[in-house]
Amino acid sequence: MNNDEQLELLIKNALQEDIGDGDHSTLCCIDAAAKGKAVLKIKQDGVLAGMDVAEKIFRYMQPDIIFNAYKKDGDVMVYGELAFDVEANVHTILQCERLVLNSMQRMSGIATLTRQYVDKLKGYKTQLLDTRKTTPNFRLLEKEAVKIGGGVNHRFGLYDMIMLKDNHIDYCGGIEKAIDKAYDYVQVKKPGLKIEVETRSIDDVKKVLATGKINRIMLDNFTPEKITEALHLINGKYETEASGGINLENIESYAATGVDYISSGAVIHQAKSLDLSLKAKII
Numbered sequence: 001m002n003n004d005e006q007l008e009l010l011i012k013n014a015l016q017e018d019i020g021d022g023d024h025s026t027l028c029c030i031d032a033a034a035k036g037k038a039v040l041k042i043k044q045d046g047v048l049a050g051m052d053v054a055e056k057i058f059r060y061m062q063p064d065i066i067f068n069a070y071k072k073d074g075d076v077m078v079y080g081e082l083a084f085d086v087e088a089n090v091h092t093i094l095q096c097e098r099l100v101l102n103s104m105q106r107m108s109g110i111a112t113l114t115r116q117y118v119d120k121l122k123g124y125k126t127q128l129l130d131t132r133k134t135t136p137n138f139r140l141l142e143k144e145a146v147k148i149g150g151g152v153n154h155r156f157g158l159y160d161m162i163m164l165k166d167n168h169i170d171y172c173g174g175i176e177k178a179i180d181k182a183y184d185y186v187q188v189k190k191p192g193l194k195i196e197v198e199t200r201s202i203d204d205v206k207k208v209l210a211t212g213k214i215n216r217i218m219l220d221n222f223t224p225e226k227i228t229e230a231l232h233l234i235n236g237k238y239e240t241e242a243s244g245g246i247n248l249e250n251i252e253s254y255a256a257t258g259v260d261y262i263s264s265g266a267v268i269h270q271a272k273s274l275d276l277s278l279k280a281k282i283i
Contacts, residue, residue, distance in 0.1 A: 036090035046112035050104030107145035114149025124255035133265035183213040
């Protein structure tokens, strides 16, 4: 299933969840043929995200809407600005309103926090990655918001990369054994699938280097000093990723080590939704 198909399914399920057997608030007082216009008002500074998604939500319900965008995804937004207006059946506007706002408010919060992290990495080669610490059934839009904010999507799920984490390694019986099994699996089952392995110590890094057969080494909960030591050992042979305990206050000290990637679940799970509102305009 591609991203467009996933988004359509997300919209379908979210509208069904909200509307159920009917939007009775609208059905009781608005004529089905009534036309209307609404405008998206920005009520908090930040980075705008979800414009394309909003248009697709309205068009899912009514393909012939008129959607006028005043800003685009990734733009800096300031209190008092307008993001878009939409002309459609009033029923369409009212039934899509909450899904549009929930999506855009959440996505804008993530994009804004991501931009703050990315801004800290200016001047360094290090790129910011997201994680799988996402809201169930909303991952598609949360990861899209990270991209809009300037971050890079890590694996989307369990299916598009092998990540040998601490529990995999412990259950398997050791880091070398886990790598060997993963490598053999890829050759037979999924040629080309990349393998990343989590390391918890310099000794783990040495074991990975002796074993080989991987694409990226995660340095989990390493201090910047330990990362520098690990990078000296790795010597550019594999991609490197720092993870664990990294925040806005210390991210530059990790980037200064020269690590290729920094992964952060915080850009999604600690983001706060921003304030937006959809207001009727009588035409």
